[in-house]
Amino acid sequence: MTTTPGKQAAKVGRWALLSRIAALLTILAAPVVAHEVQPSVMNLTLQGNSAQVEVEATLEPMIAGVDLDGLSDTNNSDRSDETDRLRALPPEELAAAFRENWSDMQQRLQLRVDGEPVPLELQDVSVPPVGNPALPRVSTFSATAELPPEGGPVTVAWDPSLGAVAIRQLGQGNEGYTAYLTSGGETDPIPRTGASTQGFGAAFLSYIPVGFEHIVPLGLDHILFVLGLFFLAAQLRPLLWQVTAFTLAHTVTLALAALGIVQVPAAVVEPLIAASIVYVGVENVLARGLSPWRPVVIVLFGLLHGLGFASVLSEYGLGAQNFVAKLIGFNIGVEIGQLAVIAAAFLIVAAALRHDRASERNRPLAYGYMVLSFVAAPALLAVLSTMLPIGALMPLIATAAVLFGFTAAALVSDGADSYRQNVANPASILIALTGAYWFVERVFL
Known part of the structure; x- marks a missing residue:
C-alpha cells in the first residue's frame, strides 16, 4: 500500500x-x-596554645545524620523526614539537640596536632528563628581547644559526610590560611603564628575544582x-x-x-x-x-x-x-x-x-x-x-x-x-x- x-x-x-x-x-x-545544601564556613583562630573555631552551617542535616557528601538537596536523603522535623524546631530546641549530638560531631570535626586529635569543647550554639522551612537555616556554633605547648602546626579534619566547607584562619592579618574542601578531608598544616605556608601553585590548583564545581x-x-x-x-x-x-x-x-x-x-x-x-x-x-x-x-x-x-x-x-x-x-x-x-x-x-x-x-x-x-x-x-x-x-x-x-x-x-x-x-x-x-x-x- x-x-x-x-x-x-x-x-x-x-x-x-x-x-x-x-x-x-x-x-x-x-x-x-x-531543601538546598549549602557549604559550611569555618573561622579558625590560633593564639599561642589555644584554638577557637566558629562554624556557620545548616545544623539540621548534620544532627539527622545525613551524608552531605555530593548532596545538593536534603530531600534526596533517606533521612529527609528527620531533617524536616528538625527544621521546624524552635531555636532553643535545635540548639539543645546539637549539644546532645556534640560527641558525634567531635568525631567528624577535629583539630589535629602532629596527627593526634585535640579535644574540642563546645562553647556556644546560636540558631536563628524558624523561617521558610524549605530554605536552609544557617546557624553558628563555636568551640575551643587547648593545644599541646610543644606541638607543631594545626590541621583541620572535616569528615566528608559534613559536606563542603570553607576554612579561614583569622588573626594573621592578610596572611591567614584559607582553603575550600569540596568533599571533606584535611587541610595543609597551619602554623600557630606567622603566615600560612601554602604556596602559589598549591593555592592555584586547589581552586580549579572549586570553580569547576560551581x-x-x-x-x-x-x-x-x-x-x-x-x-x-x-x-x-x-x-x-x-x-x-x-x-x-x-x-x-x-x-x-x-x-x-x-x-x-x-x-x-x-x-x-x-x-x-x-x-x-x-x-x-x-x-x-x-x-x-x-x-x-x-x-x-x-x-x-x-x-x-x-x-x-x-x-x-x-x-x-x-x-x-x-x-x-x-x-x-x-x-x-x-x-x-x-x-x-x-x-x-x-x-x-x-x-x-x-x-x-x-x-x-x-x-x-x-x-x-x-x-x-x-x-x-x-x-x-x-x-x-x-x-x-x-x-x-x-x-x-x-x-x-x-x-x-x-x-x-x-x-x-x-x-x-x-x-x-x-x-x-x-x-x-x-x-x-x-x-x-x-x-x-
Whole structure:
C-alpha cells in the first residue's frame, strides 16, 4: 500500500510532537531543588596554645545524620523526614539537640596536632528563628581547644559526610590560611603564628575544582545561560568568541568584587542573572542569527554573572595571600566547566545538526535517541540514586534527556531548518521559562 505525502507528513509531525512531549515530561518529572545544601564556613583562630573555631552551617542535616557528601538537596536523603522535623524546631530546641549530638560531631570535626586529635569543647550554639522551612537555616556554633605547648602546626579534619566547607584562619592579618574542601578531608598544616605556608601553585590548583564545581554540577543558572549561547550559534567560531567574551567579562567583576572594590547584594544580582537567562532564551527564538548588539549583551551579562560568582567566593574569603593564584584557578575551573557543558551539548545534538544539513530523515537513529530520552536517562537516575548522592546531577541528567528527545524530533522532520524548529527553539523556550520562574522565585518567594 502506498503512503501519500500528506499522510507521511502527518506521521512525521506526530513523531516530532511525541518526541517534544517526551522531553517536556522529562523536565516535569525532574525533581525541584528546594531543601538546598549549602557549604559550611569555618573561622579558625590560633593564639599561642589555644584554638577557637566558629562554624556557620545548616545544623539540621548534620544532627539527622545525613551524608552531605555530593548532596545538593536534603530531600534526596533517606533521612529527609528527620531533617524536616528538625527544621521546624524552635531555636532553643535545635540548639539543645546539637549539644546532645556534640560527641558525634567531635568525631567528624577535629583539630589535629602532629596527627593526634585535640579535644574540642563546645562553647556556644546560636540558631536563628524558624523561617521558610524549605530554605536552609544557617546557624553558628563555636568551640575551643587547648593545644599541646610543644606541638607543631594545626590541621583541620572535616569528615566528608559534613559536606563542603570553607576554612579561614583569622588573626594573621592578610596572611591567614584559607582553603575550600569540596568533599571533606584535611587541610595543609597551619602554623600557630606567622603566615600560612601554602604556596602559589598549591593555592592555584586547589581552586580549579572549586570553580569547576560551581558550574558542574552546582551552577545550573550559569549552565542554562551558556546553553542559551550555544543554541543560537552552534557553529564553533561564533560560539567560542561569545564564551570568551563572557569569561573575560565575569573575570573582571569577580576580581573587583573579591577585592572589595565593587559590592552588589546577592538579592539584586541573583534576580538579574535569572533575567539574563530569560533574555537569551527569548532572543534565540526571535532572532535569525547573531544580532549586532549581541557582543554588548554578552559582555554586560558576563559582568553580571561575575558578581554572582563573587557572592559565592565572598562567603569563603580568598584572603590576600596567593589571591591572584586562587582567582586564576577559580576562573580556569569555571572555564573548564563551561567548555564541558558546551562539549556535552554538542555531542547530544550533533546528529540533529548533521540532519539539518543533509535534509534526510533518519528514523532508526531517532528510535535510538527516543530510547536514550525515555529509557536510558531515567534508568541512569534510578541506578545512580541507589548508589550515590546525586541530587546536583539530577537536573543535568534531565536536561540531557530533554535534548535527546528534541534531537529525535529533528531526525524525523524535514531537513530544512529542522534543528532550529525542533531543538534550538524548544530548548530556548524551556531555558527562558526556567529563568522566568527563578526570577519570580528570587524576587517574590
